[in-house]
Amino acid sequence: MVSRNAISRLNKELAAINLDPPPYISVAVDERNIYVWHYLLEGPPDSPYEGGWYHGYLHFPEDYPFSPPEIRMLTPTGRFQTNFPLCLSISSYHPETWNPAWSVGTILTGLLSFMLESIPTYGCIETSDDVKRQYASQSMGYNLREPAFVTHFPDAKAPGQAAAASEAGPETGAEDLDPSDLSDVEEELAMLLG
Known part of the structure; x- marks a missing residue:
């Protein structure tokens, strides 16, 4: 059952976040489902994520705001498993x-x-921070190969975006990397991801 209270709250929050977006954060609501919000996090300066662009989504329950959303990260970060529900005090893992x-x-x-x-x-x-930096440098190239990212953030542009897309190569995820073609940092990453 669709909750009018949840939809009303989500619409108000969308207006508020569009009026005054938090630093390093953008959102886009799925046009077919207001309960699914895509987000784009910009890696903050002076962090291993600097220069990175991280796409994920929130899936809100129909009784929101009385229950928390499921949170997933879709762009490889070196911090979160990709497309996996995150266990945080602000997520559906900890109502x-x-x-x-x-x-x-x-x-x-x-x-x-x-x-x-x-x-x-x-x-x-x-x-390691080196692995996180490697992911940051390849994040936009990865994102540009993901239809959900292109659909929800069609105007997302980062410095060196074209270079990042060409460096990323064919459509493969980190799990498809060939360790014989990797630097020491990338080799560590391939071993971690199995």
């Missing part, structure tokens, strides 16, 4: 810690903050 007063902006700011920390949790992976 007992959820606060209905939290907004989408709060959720995404919390996600970005958690991304910058090294606290382990379900849905996270451990990699």
Whole structure:
């Protein structure tokens, strides 16, 4: 059953986030389903993610804001498993810690903050800062091969976007990398991802 309260709240939050977006964060609502919000996080300066563009989505329950959304990251980061539900106090993994007063902006700011920390949790992976930087440099190229990214962020442009797309090569994920073609950093990443 579609909840009018949830839809009303999501529409208000969309207006608020469009009026005053949090730093390093953009959102786009799936035009077929208001309960699915795509986000784009820009890697903050002076972090291993600097220069990176990280796409993921939030899937809100029909009783939002009384229950938290599922959070997934789609772009490889070296911090989160890709397309895997993240176990955070602001996600559907922990409804007992959820606060209905939290907004989408709060959720995404919390996600970005958690991304910058090294606290382990379900849905996270451990990699070196060098691996995270490698992913950051290849993130836009990866994103541009993903139809959901192109659909929801058609105007997303980053410095060196064309170079990143050409460096990324054919449509492969990190799990398809051939370790014989990789630098030491990339070899470490391939071993971690199996």
